[in-house]
Amino acid sequence: MLKKIDHIGIAVKNLEEALAFYEDALGLQATGTEVVEEQKVKIAFLPLGESKLELLESTSPDGPVAKFIEARGEGIQHIAVRVDNIEEMLQEMEEKGVRLIDKPPRYGAGGARIAFLHPKSTSGILLELCQRNEEEK
Ligand code: ZN
8 A cells, every 4th residue: 555655766966966955955954875785876865744855876877877867867766655565565566567677675775675666657757665664754
């Protein structure tokens, strides 16, 4: 079951420069930065009400975020929805013929379990399913 928009992922060329806008100008507060080796990204989460913004800077020219920026420029790269049972959700998606990028799910920033659905199945959005520990907002 889908719970809410967990976060919106924004591909940026330079995390520090992006934070200068999102923190200093907008007044949001990042919860720190984290490198996710597997995805070749350095990220920062900025809580905003019930959800968050996720800024992603590539740590390598061949990472998915670098390729995204090369093709489309900086901007919204994915939308993440919170689910309570990611395995069940992926199973259901598969049964319904949805194209999956990740099965089984993998670990993302903050220890969340995540899996992407293919934009071909979602009308063009890279959709992330995201399961977090219950106590985590
Ligand atoms: Zn994300």
